[in-house]
Amino acid sequence: MTSQASPAVGPSTPEAAPAREPAVKVSVIVPVYNPGRYLEDCIASLLDQDMPAGEFEAIFVDDGSTDHSPRRLDDLAATHPLIRVIHQANSGWSGKPRNVGIEAAHGEYVFFLDNDDRLGRQALRRMYAFAKANDSDIVVGKMVGKGRGVPRELFRKTYPAATLADSPLIDSLTPHKLFRRSFLDKHGLRFPEGRRRLEDHVFVIAAYFAADTISVLSDYVCYYHVRRDDDSNAGFERLDPKSYFCFLREALDIVEANTEPGPLRDRLYRRWYRVEMLERLRGKRLLDTPADQCGPLLHEIRTVVAERFGPGVAAPLPPTHRIIGSLAQAGLLDDLLGFADWENNIAATVRLDDLGWQDGTLQLTLTAELRNGDKLLTFAHRNGRDTLDVHCTLSPAGQAALTEADPDCTSRLQKSKVDVLARNRDTRAEYLLPTTFSRTRYPVAEQGAVFGQVFQARATVDIATAASGRPLPTGTWDLFVRITSCGWTKETRLGADRSDAATDHCVPSVDSQRDMMVTPYWTDKGNLSLDVGKHTNRRPAHTGRRLAGSLRRWARNSAKQ
Incomplete structure (x- = not known):
């Protein structure tokens, strides 16, 4: 179905939804403006939803696109009853298209999807069921980013009921959430319109305060937030x-x-x-x-x-943020640039000490640390306190600002952590793996009061439960290590630096529950990845014959079944 938007629609005069039991459970609202080829992934993810077609609708609001998108959407609507298209003159940003979509929605809930992003196949069904189970006004589904930042701490666990006071909910201010339509109408919640930034922040924070129940669904990737190759997403435009x-x-x-x-x-x-x-x-x-x-x-x-x-x-x-804030409030741009240059060289490094299969799980042991260039990132212990050891040239005013900021990081070092995660190479879905670790203070030679922090960690890859309690889906999974310490979160691939023992123990296994091969292997860059059921041709060099034989036997056995 294709229609033209009414010019009367706006954030200041929302009309109440009819008092009826909605036949449509979810209306997905997609503002569209010149998405190019990225529109196809968005469309495909909607058509692939496992929620029955009669239970959801997709409303594409074309905001005066000048590419092929209007015709593509009209053709799509002509052949798919669940697709509706509204055309309007360009409004300059996403606020008005979303408001128009809300007014047109028939669903009990509405979900906002950007035209260059996509949904997980079970997203609508799972979020709607979670909303009904918890009587939620808002459901925040787990997000992953493909070149875009997304909240991570928020999605460490599922919250049937979260608040701004007891969860990291404030970290999620994009509109890509499920909202009860009657809740939006009751509180007159609409997006600011016109060409402007942060319209989503204004809408979402107001909704958070108005909601009785906000739920966070973290055990399934609902939303893929995609950065375009040409950086033409609206949020990447030059900032005024x-x-x-x-x-x-x-x-x-x-x-x-x-x-x-x-x-x-x-x-x-x-x-x-x-x-x-x-x-x-x-x-x-x-x-x-x-x-x-x-x-x-x-x-x-x-x-x-x-x-x-x-x-x-x-x-x-953290001390890093306090230092930057102190330099900023003193107006010291040159010192900020100098500190930024020093910070820019900080990175995580990791050595894979060993790996091996144990009772059907892959056990990884590793050593990780933060380094600045080729040197261990250091801290100074003086007068019973640990402080950040900053190695950049600052002006006298900059040094004074640094001192005023108090770069104490004693408690932060005690809370530093290391995570090991598996990330799907194609979808970018990621799952934290069970990881235990210890922290060691490593003295810098001939400088007894100066030290670095080194982590010893052990992670478990249980193919049967690695995906938030469910089996790790078929595909290629790259392994990463993430260090969080004193205001830095640094991530690196695992495996390029490894022991001989790790190389020797890199052998395949079989997921007996799904009757498929699970093959750890080294990429062309030497990093560790897992091939789950894809039967890659890459193999550990030292076990080539053994692996090839295992794959051939598995293939022959599978062919007989």
Whole structure:
């Protein structure tokens, strides 16, 4: 079905949905503007949903596209009853198309999907069932990013009922969620319209405060957040600092209107301070910012911080963030660039000490650490405290700002952690593997008070349960190690640096429950990957004959069944 949007639709005058039991369970709303080839993956993921076709609909709102998308969508709607298309003049951003979609929706719930992203096959069915089981106003389904950042801590576990006070919910402010339609209407929740940034933050934070029950579904990847190869996603357009932080203040206004001064307000504000401000002033991100934009960006950040944030916002942050914040508030752009250059060289390194199959599970032992260039990242222990050992040249004012920031990281080092994860090479779905680890303080030679932190870790790959309690799906799974320490989260592939024992023990196994081969192997770059049921031709060099024979026997046996 194809139609034209009514020009009267807007955020200020939402109409109540008819009082009826919806036949459609979920309406998926897709704002469309020149998505090019990325639209096909979005469409395919909708047509592939395992929710029965009569129980959901997809509403594509074409916002004046000038590519082939309008015709493609009209042709699609002509052959698929679950597809509806609305055409409208270009509004400049995603807010109005989403509002138009809400007004047109027949579903009990609505879900917002971007035209260059896609859904997991079971996403709608699982999220709807979870919403009904928990009487949820909002369901946040697990996201993974393909070149885009997504919340990770939020999806470490499933929350039948989460709040802004007891979960990392504030880390998820994109609109890619399931919302009860009657809830949106009851509270008059609509997106700000026009060409503007952070319309999703304003909508989502208002919805969080209004909701009675917010649920987080973390045991299935519902949403794939995709970065286009040409960086043409709307969020990657050049930023105008003045207007951007004007829009950001609108989100802060909603927090202020719904909280009292104190720890909760500071905690919520901290998300914008950390992600939208400090992260823009650190490492590669700052170094890649156009020179003519750095000054205005710093000015706007300083202005918002001075206007809105008390000391309680920055105090609990890691030392790296506190240092950047202190340099920023002093207006020291050159020192920020120097610190960013130093930070940009920090990376995780890992050595695979051994691996082997034990009772049907692959056991991995490894040593991991953070390094700056070719040297261990170091800390200084003085007067009973551990402080960050910063090796970059700062101005006298910069040194004073660093001291004022207090680079103490004693408690942060005690909370540092290492995770091992499996990530699907095609879909980018990722699962944390059960991992235990210990921390060791490694003294730097001839400098007794200076040390680095080294992790010894053991991870288990249980093919039967690795996917959040379910079997790891068929495919190629790359293994990564992630270190979180003192404000850094650094990730690296596992296996290129390995012991002879690890090489010797890299042999295939069989998933007896699914009768398929599971083959750990070294990639062309020497990294460790798992081939689950795809029967790769790559093999451990030393066991080539043994592996080839195993694969041939498995293939012959499979052919007979």
